[in-house]
Amino acid sequence: MASILTCVATGAAWCFCTAATSLLSSCCGNDKPSHVAPGASSGRKRSVLLLLLSIGIAFAFQYGVAPYIVGISISNYVTNAWLSGCEDYETDTLMEACAGQNGVYRSALAALIFYILAAIAVAFKRTANREAWPAKYVLFLFLVLGFCFVPNDPLFSDIYMNIARIGGIVFILFQQVVFVDLAYNWNDGWVEKSNQAESEEMGSGKKWLVAILVSAISLFVLSIVGWALLFYFFGGCGTNVAFITVTIILALMVTVAQLWGTEGSLLSSSIISAYATMLCYNAVTRNPDPICNPQLGGDDTLSIVIGVGLTIVSLGYVGWSTTADRTLGRRGEDDEEGNALEVGPSQSTAGEEKAKVGGVVTNNYKSTNDAEAGGDAAATGPTEEEGPIPNTFSNNWKLNIALAVVTCFVSMALTGWGSIEANGNVANPQVGKASMWIIIASQWVAMLLYVWTLVAPRLFPDRDFS
Structure with missing residues (x-):
């Protein structure tokens, strides 16, 4: 019985520590790659x-x-x-x-x-x-x-x-x-x-x-x-x-x-x-x-x-x-979640048009579909040739x-x-x-x-x- 209680206590402690670590990482860490x-x-x-x-x-x-x-x-x-x-x-x-x-x-x-x-x-x-x-x-x-x-x-x-x-x-x-x-x-x-x-x-x-x-x-x-x-x-x-x-x-x-x-x-x-x-x-x-x-x-x-x-x-x-x-008066700029990354010059005009809308538009049903439609363009992400993110005003x-x-x-x-x-x-x-x-x-x-x-x-x- 003691061994069972020990196992339960150990499992509960492990779950608690894992959850606490995940919470601290989410609150304090930087979960975005540097190129985003x-x-x-x-x-x-x-x-x-x-x-x-x-x-x-x-x-x-x-x-x-x-x-x-x-x-x-x-x-x-x-x-x-x-x-x-x-x-x-x-x-x-x-x-x-x-x-x-x-x-x-x-x-x-x-x-x-x-x-x-x-x-x-x-x-x-x-x-x-x-x-x-x-x-x-x-x-x-x-x-x-x-x-x-x-x-x-x-x-x-x-x-x-x-x-x-x-x-x-x-x-x-x-x-x-x-x-x-x-x-x-x-x-x-x-x-x-x-x-x-x-x-x-x-x-x-x-x-x-x-x-x-x-x-x-x-x-x-x-x-x-x-x-x-x-x-x-x-x-x-x-x-x-x-x-x-x-x-x-x-x-x-x-x-x-x-x-x-x-x-x-x-x-x-x-x-x-x-x-x-x-x-x-x-x-x-x-x-x-x-x-x-x-x-x-x-x-x-x-x-x-x-x-x-x-x-x-x-x-x-x-x-x-x-x-x-x-x-915010932003158009075609990047979004934290990667839904509207900067589009490289090699992408097509259609792709630029798809990636034009980013961010959150409240209670706009069509915005969800637009974001999904532009997912392919955003998913490509920045290429290796792209330089670091410029320190322009945000x-x-x-x-x-x-x-x-x-x-x-x-x-x-x-x-x-x-x-x-x-x-x-x-x-x-x-x-x-x-x-x-x-x-x-x-x-x-x-x-x-x-x-x-x-x-x-x-x-x-x-x-x-x-």
Whole structure:
């Protein structure tokens, strides 16, 4: 029996070590041959992994390290640095919030510096974004460790906080564009699948049209139910009533504008309406007035989950869409996966035409077939006569700048945009007027942007808005 258990334990340990080695190799290694030209998505997985690592460290600093430093009586250079500027708060809760915010800023600033350096590096070497990742992770961790010895004021609580506010607002504006684009692409993708199925078998495309109709009706019903619940739980003051009323008016406005013309779709309008309802909920739960917010002082788990979920959806969509050729303005250039390698002069014009499209085009069914059709041209790869990859400027800088802006937004989302409210607590630091107004303003931007996409083709019929 002991020998059997030993064999099982040995096998399990071997599987674990093999899986861990494979994971570390995937995260830190360079799995592309040196002759494969880098694409716009080079290093994307490892860059996002570093972002997740920085968020994990920020949570540890905010909810672990900061309360520990406030609670201990030891006074040294590190504790004094973490409590710098926080001594003026009268209660331990507010001191923990202050120290926790600056702990988040330490991790976020390290990530921001890393992504800026990574963006600069591609100007000198195109393959820099996919190489030397073990050293890059070590560099990031050393930055975090070094910032632990830097006082809060003025680097974190003053300089970085204001930089992060600007970056966070930029990301919010871009996030609204992403969700409007997502709403359109969701509908267009299902319509394209319906047409494709209909061309293969008569009547088989109806299921996709039914799915569009059912999804649209379901989202509209959820929005209406959400409005009723918002009035019931958060309608105790004029500010919240105004937010909810404006949300309903804007939702009706976008739906009427969509039904009035041929632009947009019912599914897109329902997605935008549901998204606006979620943003309205996030805004009213940030209200620091106890009369307006019955959840004040407690753990608003639902709001946090919604906020994190929206951020994950946005990051995932941005991560793929920003690598699309039309988004980055790249044509006929190379892709990280080798789907659109540089075509040598010996290849035919037809082969060049096949290899013209590369990257990821969101919800474009035809792009898959085009990529497969151009597979033969891409599979040939570079010949032995081809020289090394030239160190020309790469579009990878856009990926790193996007992640730098995301870092600013995440740090602001975790710290209530740098405001510490006496009515909030460490479990829900996002409560505050700054967060409330920024969230509701982002809702207005998203709704007005969608309305513009509906009315602009009618106001300027001679211009191409496709």
